[in-house]
Amino acid sequence: xxxxxxxxxxxxxxxxxxxxxxxxxxxxxxxxxxxxxxxxxxxxxxxxxxxxxxxxxxxxxxxxxxxxxxxxxxxxxxxxxxxxxxxxxxxxxxxxxxxxxxxxxxxxxxx
Amino acid sequence: xxxxxxxxxxxxxxxxxxxxxxxxxxxxxxxxxxxxxxxxxxxxxxxxxxxxxxxxxxxxxxxxxxxxxxxxxxxxxxxxxxxxxxxxxxxxxxxxxxxxxxxxxxxxxx
Numbered sequence: 645x646x647x648x649x650x651x652x653x654x655x656x657x658x659x660x661x662x663x664x665x666x667x668x669x670x671x672x673x674x675x676x677x678x679x680x681x682x683x684x685x686x687x688x689x690x691x692x693x694x695x696x697x698x699x700x701x702x703x704x705x706x707x708x709x710x711x712x713x714x715x716x717x718x719x720x721x722x723x724x725x726x727x728x729x730x731x732x733x734x735x736x737x738x739x740x741x742x743x744x745x746x747x748x749x750x751x752x753x754x755x
Numbered sequence: 756x757x758x759x760x761x762x763x764x765x766x767x768x769x770x771x772x773x774x775x776x777x778x779x780x781x782x783x784x785x786x787x788x789x790x791x792x793x794x795x796x797x798x799x800x801x802x803x804x805x806x807x808x809x810x811x812x813x814x815x816x817x818x819x820x821x822x823x824x825x826x827x828x829x830x831x832x833x834x835x836x837x838x839x840x841x842x843x844x845x846x847x848x849x850x851x852x853x854x855x856x857x858x859x860x861x862x863x864x865x
Contacts, residue, residue, distance in 0.1 A: 675796070677796065679798070679799070681846075681853060683848075683853070686798070686799075686801050687791060687798060687799050687801075687844075687846070688798045689796065689797055689798045692796045694796075700796075702796075702797075702798070703797060703798055704798070732853045734855055736793075738842075741794060741795040742794050742795075742840040742841045742842065742860070742861075742862070743765075743842055743860040743862075744793050744842040744844075744858055744860070745857065745858065746842075746844060746855055746856070746857050746858050747855075748854075748855060748857075749853065749854070749855050751852070751853070
């Protein structure tokens with residue numbers, strides 16, 4: 645059973661608020677990823693990390709930031725949420741280039 | 756709570772063999788079912804988007820079927836090759852929700 649968790653599953657928040665989406669995995673994976681999906685659009689990589697203190701931007705530009713202070717945590721932060729940030733965010737982790745474990749996703753709505 | 760289940764979670768197949776795996780999803784309020792192929796640090800590759808009950812899509816050696824009434828989709832790979840090794844992710848969407856499966860990790864043995 646996959647041991648990767650995202651919280652919250654659903655979040656409705658007002659414009660201008662700071663929010664952090666949590667992603668945790670208990671498998672000891674070095675590699676972690678954040679993806680974003682807008683309704684009717686494809687899934688896009690926004691951030692990834694290959695280990696502690698390593699973070700990179702993905703192929704879709706995002707105003708969010710990430711941190712990787714511990715192997716098991718890869719939180720995503722929006723300093724000031726806007727309605728354009730309304731989307732679905734998916735976290736994943738892997739140890740091999742062809743195997744990934746996905747979280748259940750966080751649906752963010754900014755009003 | 757609505758869930759999308761993929762099975763098996765992991766699969767090891769001999770090169771040249773054909774294989775298939777399943778995505779189960781809620782049959783209510785169905786809008787679309789997506790299949791993605793995931794490999795390394797890039798955006799997942801979109802394989803298929805299916806919306807109609809009975810849909811069958813094909814892309815090379817990979818094909819997929821959809822049954823919205825019973826809530827399942829099969830992904831088939833014919834004559835597996837080492838480059839098919841990847842995680843395959845399905846995604847269910849209704850008018851108001853997107854729910855991801857946890858992926859099937861496929862490994863092809865040469």
